[in-house]
Amino acid sequence: MKVRPIAAVAIAALASSALGIAFAQTPAPQPATPAAPAALSESLPVPPAPAIQGKAWVLMDYATGQVLAGSNQDERVEPASITKVMTSYVVASEMKAGKVHATDQVMMSEHAWREGGAGTEGSYSGFEVNKTAPLIDMEKGMVIQSGNDAAIALAEHVAGSEDAFGALMNAYAARIGLKNSHWVNPHGLSAPDHYSTAHDLALLGQALIRDFPEAYSYNRIKEFTVGPITQQNRNLLLWRDPSVDGIKTGHHSGAGYCLMASAKRGDQRLISVVMGSTSENQRAVDSQALLNWGFRFFETHRLYDAGKAISKQHVWKGAADEVQLGVAGPMLVSTPRGKYAQLKPSMDIPKTLVAPIAKGQKIGTVKVTLDGKVIAQRPLVALEAVEEGGFFKRLWDELMMWWKS
Incomplete structure (x- = not known):
């Protein structure tokens, strides 16, 4: 076995020690600063709108009327009880013209009761046959409870008959700018030549909010009582989203489940319309998804x-x-x-x-x-x-x- 001289070992030890000290004194390399993201999420492309289980749908900005997303939005569909938004617009217009008044006593005629009352398959308000109620109460019975009987009674009071009221509906629809709609009754039960489109219905909602905010405000009321009967508003979003303040549901076998909804967050208001959905809950879920998507990815600006x-x-x-x-x-x-x-x-x-x-x-x-x-x-x-x-x-x-x- 070969033994190294003590001096050599000492020198080697000192060298190793010195080298170790040198290594210890050399600063360790610092991790590189992470690079900033290439762009914030706001500058990324807008992702596709949510998948909607409906025959036709649209999401529209209220202030500008711009369509943010839609599918089959100009295809004719049966509007079901969303028709009553058009009825509300006509009644409010005739009130503004001084032709009818909120305090008018509106008769629940036998025709209105038989065609839209409790004995029918549709929704009803519960006003008694051959008795009167103030116009404003009859309108709330139509808007909140979706009463077909109340819609007919209002039509008869305003125009004398459903046919005459239908003519008024079409005249006001033309004034609003609804180009693909035709109305023959005030309630929305299925009838030949009674149709609209998702886009036209969004424009109708915009017009009601803009022109008659008081009449529009009835749509946010969650329940209404007529006599012993209290009924809840069928718009589930009124309970799920505090920014939602309307507008109207609709359903019958030919139309499927429909919902015109509107919400305001800050200074921005959006209107969604979902037609021909598969269930009461699905129309609410899809409408909520559209509103959330729109508020997240779009904003409204005043240019001039x-x-x-x-x-x-x-x-x-x-x-x-x-x-x-x-x-x-x-x-x-x-x-x-x-x-x-x-x-x-x-x-x-x-x-x-x-x-x-x-x-x-x-x-x-x-x-x-x-x-x-x-x-x-x-x-x-x-x-x-x-x-x-x-x-x-x-x-x-x-x-x-x-x-x-």
Whole structure:
């Protein structure tokens, strides 16, 4: 066995010790700082809307009327008791015109009772036959309890008969802008030529909320009592989501289970319509999923206020040389969250404007595009009148126009 000299061992030990000290004094490498995410979730593409078990459905932004998602939204469907939203709109319109009043005594006629009362297969309010009740109570019986009898009684009171009321329904539907609907009765029981679409129904809900907020407020009431009978509102979302304040359910064998719902969270309101679902619970589950999806991934922005100048344009032959252009009503737009900065506005305006110009006269169009698609457009109108200039002003401008051409 070979023995190393003590001096050599000592030197080796000292070297190892020194090397160890050197290693100990060298800072250990620090872990690299994690890289920031490439983008926040708001900048990612909007995921597909939830899968819906219905024949037709749509989700619409209330303020802008933009359809955020939908399937078969323009296909004709039987509206069932969602028809009563149209009935509410007609009654509220006739009240505003002073033709009927909230305190009117409305008769529950024998016809209304036989066609829509307790002896029928449909929903009923419970008002006694051949007796009267205040119009506002009869309307709540229709809205909250979905009473077919109350709907018929209201139609008879407002127009004299269901047929006449149907004509009123179609006239008001045309005024609202419902292009694919036709109404023949006030309750929604199946009938030839009685139809609507998911999109039209969303527009109807928008109109009721906008034009008659008091009438709309009845839709959030959870129960109503007529005589000894208390019935609950069939809209399950009123118990599940505090942001939901309407609107109306519907069901019969031809229509399936239907629900028009609306919710407001902060300053944003959405309207969902699910038609031809498979059950009372499924229509509520699907409507809730649509509303949650819409609120999570979309937001509403006010781009231009009514009556405020967007552009100034030169005017020839006028008493003034310029005219201010703007929009007659507020211009709002719905965008995926995080996309607001990517909006691109543009204006289509005639190259030459010649006086006289009337206040409110349409001059051009303002358009807003996102990812190459027009998502909103409104007429540009003159915010002030521009009268014709004097003889020499018109003559001079005529010469300058010829020169520049």
